[in-house]
Amino acid sequence: MDGLAQKLIGNRNRYENTGEPLGIPWTFIAVTHNMESSQNFSRHLHNGDPLTARTVQVPKGRPRTGTPPFTWEESARDALLLKKLDTWTDWTVAGTLYKLEEYNGWGYRRFHPDVKSPYLWSFSNHYRSGKYVADGTWSQTAKSQQCGAALLLRRMAELGHSGFSDQAVPALDAMPAVVRYSASEPSDPEVRAAAMALQDWLSTHKGIFVKPDGWPARRTSDAFKLVTGRYLPGDPRG
Structure with missing residues (x-):
């Protein structure tokens, strides 16, 4: 996932140059x-499909204008306009995931609602198996080998290269009990539960993503400092 995310980030300018004139996030x-x-x-x-010819798979025959071979930018613009993404304005988390699922098609939601679309959720706890192995061909046992788009969005946000504009920032008075910094993984279940509660709360703040693993170490302390202005008690950095 990191490798995929870093490669996408490396091509950010190219995506931005294509999306910004249309109002579509890179x-x-x-x-x-x-x-x-x-x-x-x-x-x-x-x-x-290859850019050396018009598309053969669905949607077929795109772009309709121009002469192959197409540049990636020409084709990308056609694809985005075909989906009317230039008229879409809800780029919240929900709005973005809605349009991503629509881009791939509503087959999962309409005909296999027990399977959350792997286009979004593959590699997560929301997806196990079941996928379209070809246009209109379903397999209940097949499993997607691609990392879902929702996970890549989340990972890029964790790496500080994107964000979720509608992520709420809770008041400090809602903060759970503060736990002490721990260089070694705690074994006490009560300490771990308290640490997880704090980690969950920290992750509700915009731009902060902490794995709720019950271990209040460096990353948790860094996040705590971003929110409160100080490290966790016991952190050797102060």
């Missing part, structure tokens, strides 16, 4: 590029 285009063509700039953003 992160949406980036994760779509990963899902449709494994970040290959010689493939159509529509469906991963």
Whole structure:
């Protein structure tokens, strides 16, 4: 996941140059590029077909204007306009995930609602198996080998290269009990539970992502300092 996210971040300017004139966040285009063509700039953003000809898979025959071979930017713009993403304004977490699922198609939601779309959730606890192995061909046992778009968005946010504008910031008086910094993983279940509660609360703040593992070490202390202005008690850094 880190490798995929870092590669997307490395091509941020290219995604921004395509998306900004249309009002589309670069992160949406980036994760779509990963899902449709494994970040290959010689493939159509529509469906991963080669840019040397118009698309053959659904949607077929795109772009309708111009002469192949197409540049990636030409094709990407056509794909985004085809989906009317230039008219979409809800780029909150929910709005972004809605449009990502729509980009791939509503087959999971309409015909297999027990399976959360792997286009979004593969590699997460929300998805186990079941996928379309070809257009209109379903397998209950097949399992997606791609990292879902929602996870890539989250990882890029964790790395500080994107954010969620609608993430609420709770009041400090809602903060759970503060735990002490621990260089070694705690074994006391009460300490771990308190640490997890604090980690969960820290992660509700915009731009902060802490794994709720019950170990109040360096990352938890760093996040605590961003929110409160001080490190956890016992942190050797002060």
